[in-house]
Amino acid sequence: MKILVNAIIVPLLATLFCFTVCFAFMRGHKKGKTNFPEKTNVNVLKDEQVWGLEGSNTDFTFFDLSQISDATNNFLDANKLGQGGFGPVYKGKFPDGREIAVKRLASHSGQGFMEFKNEVQLIAKLQHTNLVRLLGCCSQRGEKMVIYEYLPNKSLDFFIFDEAKRVVLNWNKRLAIIEGISQGLLYLHKLSRLRVIHRDLKASNILLDNEMNPKISDFGLAKIFNSNDVEGNTEKIAGTYGYMAPEYASAGIFSIKSDVFSFGVLILEIISGTRNSGFQQHGKFFNLLRHVLLAVNQEEIILLD
Structure with missing residues (x-):
């Protein structure tokens, strides 16, 4: 299916953003606590004091290495789900049948112990259906x-940037x-007990559950x-170029x-099915944002798949 988006794409997108955020806000208030998992008892271990997790109301466990090794069949390559800046991610399964995803810090990872x-x-202190x-x-x-938790449909980029796979996303x-991503952001920015700036929101960090509901990771x-x-300021710029705000x-x-x-x-990427860094037209490469800006300025019609 194809749609035509003319020179009013920017105000339309702004309207879409406002609509989804406002809708998420109203839905969250109408549903009350139903957006949040039930609180369960915390495993009270001495490690909690070291990690600063005292008083957390989440079902958080400090696992033994042997448990994770057994669950992943000693980190078998066949169980490897992918590779990120943190390190490899493995699928595992506990004896009770629970499936898990294990992010293993690589020794050469740019994300060290402090990031971990x-x-x-x-x-551990955040609970929302879209996280x-x-x-x-x-x-x-x-x-x-x-x-x-293990999410079977991988991440959003696996679908939207693949011409064959994105047909499932009408x-x-x-x-x-x-809308789901906006609900997660609204929770992080306004509704949680912490005000959290994610700093690395991108398609590969949006995971999808069985019903293709998004979860920020x-x-x-x-x-x-x-x-x-x-606002804050840092000398250490970290994140993904193409998604970073200019300032x-x-x-x-x-x-x-x-x-x-x-x-x-x-x-823009979800609508177009095109990576911000990979847009090409007439043999010339632009990022997607630049292409949209040029089209708006020239009052051209943009054809998006």
Whole structure:
């Protein structure tokens, strides 16, 4: 199916964004606590004090290395789901039948122990249907691993950037995915007890469950804001070029707006099925944002698949 998007694409996208955020806000309030998993007892271990997880209301477990090794069949290559900046990700299965995804910190990873600890401490305190669920971690014998729920449909980029696979994402499903991501962002920015800036929102960090519902993942680069803070600044620029807001890429300034910029890029990619960094027209390469801007300025009609 093809749609024609003319020179009003920018205000249309702005309207779409406002609609999805507002709709997510209203839905969250109408449903009350149904957007959040039921609170369960925490496994009270001495490691909680080391990791700063005292008082968390999540079902968080400090797993033994032997448990994870057995679940992944000693990290068998056949169980490898993918490779990221953190390191390889493996599928595993516990004796009770629960399937898990294991992120294993690689020794050469640019994300060291602090990023690993940051991800564990942060997402253990967050619960929302559009955030990936953290089950626990393992830090033994030099190994550092984060254990998540297993989501069978991989990540959003696996579908939207593949011409054959993205046919399963009709326009209603794409809108539902956009809405789900906006609900997750709204929770991180406004509704959770922490104000969280993700800083690496992109298609490969949106995982999909059995029903293709989106879940934001990978919080290794996330930052926590105090309620009175508006923006932060860092000399260490980390994230993915193409999704970074200009003020963050050039000056290290980040805020809620940084995630909104990344979300805008993601919306364009979901609609077009084209990577921001891989758009080509008439033999010339642009990023997708540049192409849209040129088309708007020239009042051209854009054909998007």
